[in-house]
Amino acid sequence: MFGKDSMIARTRRSMKDQPKQIFNWYLWTSALLVALPGVAKGFDEGNIARVIVNKQFLAEFGLSKLSATALADAKGWITAIATAGAVFGCLAIVGIVDKVGRLNALRVASLFYLAGILGQSFSNGNLSGLYASRFIGGFGIGGTTVVSPMYLAEIAPQSVRGMAIMMYAACQQLGVVFGFWVFYGVHLHFPLQHQWWAATLFQIVPLGVWLIGTFVVPESPRYHLLRGNYDQASRDLMRLRHLPADHGLVRGELDSAAAQIAAERSIKQGSGYFTIWKEVFATTGYRRRFALLFICHVLGQWSGANAITQFSPTIMSYFGITGDNASLIATGCYAIVKFLSAVATGAFLVDFVGRRRSLILGICIQFVTLLYIAIYLGVTTGRSPATIEANGNSLRASQGAIAAIFIHACGWSIGWFSMPYLLTSEVFPTRIRSHCVSFMMALHWAQNFGNSRATPSLLVAGNRYGAFIFFAGICAISLVFVGFAMPETAGRSLEGMDKLFAVPLWRVHKYAYPTDEDLKPEMRSDSPRSAESFEDKDKDAGSVRHVELA
Template structure:
C-alpha cells in the first residue's frame, strides 16, 4: 500500500481502534468553546480592514486631509499597532500559563482584549488613544493565540488532534467573516457617524461566550501533570474521555505524559525561564523542532495572504470592485471563502490526508494564483478601470484576477494559515511547550506586524505587481522547505514524536510518514500504569512534585 493511500487508511484504523466514548459531544463542546477565542484575531483583522476606509472614521480622526503617502502610512500604523501589542502578549502569557493554568491565563488575556476593544470604540477622534487601545487589545489577542491552541492540543485524542486544533483556525476565519459582515450590516442600518465604533463593539459578543465557557470546561490534564497533581489530571481526563479512571486508554495517556515530564526533569536542572530555554537549544531534537517552526512562521506570514486580507478593499479595487456596497460584499465573500476552506481543511484534510500534503497543496495554490495576479497587475499598470472594461480580453483577465484572489484564499487556509498553529501546538514536549509556543506566536505576530506595516507602502513602491512577485517567491522557497523538512505528525501522540526529530531537518522527508505502530493510541493496564509511574518517580517525579 502506497504512502498516499496508507495515511488515510491508517488514520481510519487508529480511530476505529479507540473507544467511541472518547469522541463524545462533551469533548466537542469543550473544544468549540476554547476555539472561539480565535475569533478575536480574525474579527479585529476583518473589522479594521473596513474601518480604515470608512469615510466618517477618516474624518473623525483627521485622516481625510492627509496626502496619499501620509494616509497610507497612517493606515499602516493603525492596522499594525495591534500586531505589535500581540507580540508582547505572547511573550508575557508564558509567565503565567504554567503557574495559574491554561483557563486562568485565557481569562487574563481576554480582559486585555476587551479593554482594548472598549478603548477603540470610545477613542472619539483621539488618534493617540486609538493607538494605545489597539496595542492593549492586541496584547490580549496575542495571549489568546498562545493559550487556546495549546489547550486544544492537550485535551484532544491523538487521532483527531488536527481536527480539534483546526477548530481554532476556523474560528479565526469566522472572526474575519464577523468583521466584514458586521460592518456591512451596520453600513445598511446605522447612521454614518455610528458605523465604525458600533461594528467594533460587536466583538464583545463572541468574547462573552468564550469567557463563560472557561467556567464550563475542565482544566488541561497535562497542566496538572506538569504541576505534579496526578489525581486532578486523572479526574479531568476522565471527564474529557468519558471513560473510567482505570481504563487502559486513560491510564496510558496519563502515564505516558507523566513519564515524559518526569524523565525530562530527572536529566535537566532547574525549571526557571532561562533554564527552560537552555534546554531548548542544548538538546538537538528540541533545537530542530524550534528551527522548523521558526521557519514555518516566517514563510507563512510573508506568503501574502495576510496582506490581501488586511488590505482587501484596496486590492480588490485594483480589479474594478469599487463603491462601499460592492466592496463590502466582495470582502465579505472573501472572508466566507477563507472560513469554509478552513472548516473543510479541519474536517477532511489534516487528520486523513495529513499536515504535510495539505501544506504542499495549499502553497501550490498560493503560488499559482499569486503568479497570475503579479502578471495581470504588471500588464495593466497605468490603465484605468474604464479602459479595462472597454477591452474584452482585459476585462476577462480582470475577472480571472478576482477569481484568483478567492482561490488564493482557499490555498492559504489549506496550507500556511492552518499548519503553523497546528504544528506549533503539537510538536513540543510538555515541559517546554508553553515557552516555545509563546515564542512562536510572538514571532508570528512580529512577522504579521512587519507585513501589515509595510504592505500599504509596498503596493505603492512596487507598482502593485512587485508585492505579488515577492509573495510568489516566498511560496517557491516554502515548497522546497516543506518537501525536505516537514514531518507528518497526524495521528502521532504528543509524547511520541521524538523519533521524527532524531535526524537532521533536511533528512526528515525520508521518515516523514508514520507507520501503523506510530498511530497506535497509548494504552496500558492499571498495573502497567502504576509500574510506569513508579519508574518515572525513580527517575525524577519526586523532584517534579517538589518543584511544583
C-alpha cells in the same frame, strides 16, 4: 494516497481501534468554547480593514486631511499597532500559563482584549487613545493565540488532534467573516457617524460567550501533571474521554505524559525562564523543532495572504471592484471562502490526508494564483477600469484575477494559515511547550506587524505587481523547504514526536510519514478493562459516563 497503507486508511484504522466514547459531545463542546477566542484575531483583522476606509472614521480622527502618503502611513500604523501589542501579549502570557493554568491565562488575556475593544470604541477622535487601545487589545489577542491552540492540543485524542486545533483556525476565519459582515450590517442600518464604533463594539458578543465558557470546560490534564497533581489530571481526563479512571487508554495517556515530564525533569533540573531556554537550545531534538517552526512562521507570514486580507478593499479595487457596497460584499465573500476552506481543512485534510500533504497542496495553490495576479497587474497597471471593461480580453483577465484571489484564499487556508498553529501546538514536549509556543506566536505576530507595515509601501514600490511576485517567490522557497524538512505529525501522540527529530531537518522527508505503530494510542495493558470490555459494560449496565460526569 488511497491504498490500504495510505495515511487515510491508517488514520481510519487508528480511530476504529479506539473506544467510541472518546469522541463525545463534551470533548467537542470544550474544544469549541476554547477555540472561540480565535474569533478575536480574525474579527479585528476583518473589522479594521473596513474601519480605515470609513469616511466618518477618517474625518473623526483628522486623517481625511492628510496627503496620500501620510494617510497610507497612518493606516499602516493603525492596522499594525495591534499586532505589535500581540507580540508582547504572547511573550507575557508564558509567565502565567504554567503557573495558574491554561484557563486562567485565557481569562486574563480576554480581559485585556475587552479593555482594548472599549478603548477603541470610545476613543472619541483621540488618535493617541486609539493607538493605545489597539495595542492593549492586541496584547490580549496575542495571549489567546498562545493559550487556545496549546489547550486544544493537550485535550484532544491523538487521532483527531488536528481537527481540534483546526477549530481554532476556523474560528479565526469566522472572526474575519464577522468583521466584514457586521460592518456591512451597520453600514446598512446605522447612521454614518456610528458605524465604525458600533461594528468595533460588537466584538464583545463572542468574547462574552467564550469567557463564560472557560468556567464550563475542564483544565488541561497535562497542566495538572506538570504541577504534580495526577489525581486531578485523571478526573479531568475522565470527563473529556467519557471513560473510567482505570481504563487502559486513560491510564496509558496519563502515564505516558507523566513519564515524559518526569524524564525531562530528571535530565534538566529547574523550571526558570532562562533554564528552559538553555535546555531548548542545548538539546538537539528541541533545537531542530525550534528551527523548523521558526522558518514555518516566517515563510507563512510573508506568503502574501495576510496582506490581501488586511488590505483587501484596496487590492480589490485593482480589479475594478469599487464603491462601498461592492467592496463590502466582495471582501465579505472573500472572508466566507477562507472560513469554509478552513473548516474543510480541519474536517477532511489535516488528520486524514495529513499535515505535510495539505501544506504542499496549499502552497502550490498560493504560488499559481499569486503568479497569475502578478502577471495581470503587470499588464494592466495604469489602465482605468473603464478601459479594461471596454476590452473583452482584459475584462476576462480581470474576472480571472478576482477568481484567483478567492482560490488563493483556499490555498492559504489549506496550507500556511493552518499548519503553523497546528505544528507549533503539538511538536514541543509539555515541559517546554508554553515557552516555545509563546515565542513562536510572538514571532508570528512580529512578522504580521512587519507585513502590515510593509505591504502599502511594497504595493507602491513594486508598482502593484512587484508585491505579488515577491509573495510568489516566498511560496516557491516554501515548497523546497517543506519538501525536505516537514515531518508528518498526524495521528502521533504528543509524547511520540521525539523520533521525528532524531535526524537533521534536511533528512526528515525520508522518515516523514508515520507507521501503524506510530498511530497506536498509548494504552495500559495491565488495566482491568480494555476498550472492548468497557463497551460491553456500557451496553449492559447503562452508560457509566453520567456517573463520572456527576
